[in-house]
Amino acid sequence: MGDRTDAKTITVPERLHGYPGVAFGGYVAGVLAARVDAAAVRVDFRRPVPTGTAVSFADAPDGGSALMDGELLLAAAAPAPWEAGELPGMPSWEEASAAAEAYRAAPPEGQVDCFGCGLDRTPGTGLRLHCGQVAGRDLVATAWTPGAELATAEGVLPDELVWGALDCPGNAAGRLLDGRPAGAVTAALTARLLRPVPVFAGAGLVSYSWMRESGGRKYGVGTELATAAGELCAVGEALWVVPRG
Template identity: 75%
Template sequence: MTDFETITVPGHLSGYPGVAFGGYVAGVLAARADAKTVRVDFRRPVPTEAPVRLAPTADGGVELVDGELLLATASPAEPPVDAPGPPSWELASAAAEAYRAAPPDGMVDCFGCGLHRTPDTGLRLHCGRVSDAPLVAAAWTPGPALAGGDGLLPPELVWGALDCPGNAAGRLLDGRRAGAVTAALTARLLRPVPVGAGLVSYAWLLGGEGRKYRVGTALATADGDLCALGEALWVEPRAQS
């Protein structure tokens, strides 16, 4: 990319109402950065259904702006933390079913984890607590409508699969409040991800202080082969006074 380009995030690709799904936005930026591992930092909410501008930066990255406002930046990064082995398909399925049976409060119609999304209209990352490990996980199968022209899950949606599990890790493993947002997401894509095959998204806690907490996230095949690896910083909303 040698000059700026304008993009508009469709309305159905939302996280919170009117706000673009962070994992998708991160993937769009990462695809335009000159690196295998990319860190995306969010400065402000990215709107849906409104044109915003992408422009290259001197360090091989890219920035997203709305007029004079900086929304997000992407830059080359060190590889994220190593992942623990993924839970089995059976354990991840049980965790997802438990989540759907008793979801935490404050759920919204998110493209990544919304409960009313179908396999063709969302990722359905319903990450519940895994019974025998300090993990949250979801077993899921993306629908045909999510595939790119090559029959694979587009890279920006692979990035998306590394986003919402971090929220679930904070809620279910660390007692965090509803409404947290992704402040930064670092990821490395390891292999193509076919659509129509079973996948396991999972996350684990790395640490936290105050309203901030860090998580590791990963995406694997149902057979346990790692497809993508991420590390994210999340920020809780301020407590109501």
């Protein structure tokens, strides 16, 4: 599933879409981040990355990497400073499971076939990040277990899918904690991967997100990914934008 870091082009298959015809942002961010030698990387999205169409990698200033469609800049990745700041406590597996069940029982209107959070996906064809609000907390979370089909030969989640696990929860935070409408897009995603993420029977994961700021059409979130046992695997922050109209 991953892309070789020395490749010149990439064609994202349609099955890896967020919205129809648009590549899943977390996946694209992870592919670009793999080409940047830094502990934390920020990826800025300038235009939608299409599925089913070859787009090109290009070098960017200061050790960064860019994704181009001809002369058009689609996304750019660069080393980023990382300051954790104040973080919420991780929800338990039980809390995250209850939040996910609440989401599935009454899902907000949205894209049901998104690779990251689509309700129509199976564990082998999507991440199934069904984030509902954690009872009594300003936090959304989901408990999930990746399908074996998503693992590398070493039995871990590919880095680009770890980035994906930090993406869709931000949409849920905006929808459920800040009253945002469907259709928001990731404008920027910054992440730091801390340890390999296991994929095997019984290896549950918890993704969770919270609001950091909100104003106008934009809002910022924090997101984390941990094992069910409470080991933090990756941390991220993202800027989301609600399109005009």
